[in-house]
Amino acid sequence: MKSHNTVLIALFAALIVVLSLIPPIPLPGIPVPITLQTLGAMLAGAMLGPVRGALACLLYLVLAAIGLPVLPGGRGGLGAFLGPTGGFLVGMAVGALVIGWLARMLAARAARDWAKLGGYMVACVVGGILVVYAFGVPWLASVTKMGLPKAAAAVAVFLPGDLIKAVIAAWVASRVERVWPMLGR
Helix, strand or coil: CCHHHHHHHHHHHHHHHHHHHCCCEEECCEEEEECCHHHHHHHHHHHHCHHHHHHHHHHHHHHHHCCCCCEHHHECCCHHHHCCCHHHHHHHHHHHHHHHHHHHHHCCCCCCHHHHHHHHHHHHHHHHHHHHHHHHHHHHHHHHCCCHHHHHHHHHHHHHHHHHHHHHHHHHHHHHHHHCCHHHC
């Protein structure tokens, strides 16, 4: 791996850490708080591509697993992966991979700025929301014993905020695309 790739992966892992340390907002009745770490995963996938975006998320998860307090609320350690948010954490890395792949398929091939923005938006919604939820909701249901339909209904409260994060990530990635073309990444 070239040194600039290593620096980009570390930089985006640090960005996810910073976004994670912004105080989480707890919600009544659900053990998963509102955080900004998924915004970092969306940005990593959209801006770094599939492999480096996923590696940035994996680096973040390794830092959390070894016990550094990089998760929302200053948590860290393997116990976080066994709790109700564990599936969402793992889903972030897979989501970044999907975001990067879709961004290359949709946004990188688009000719107009609005089409690039739309491609990034689709990539962020599919990878950053659908994929992350596909990992997180079943895990939440399993850990809390609340059943899959109830867990899906419980996390529905996050959907508006996650859509806003997807719009922000898509907009930032499309603006960066102007000066740092995806084909060069």
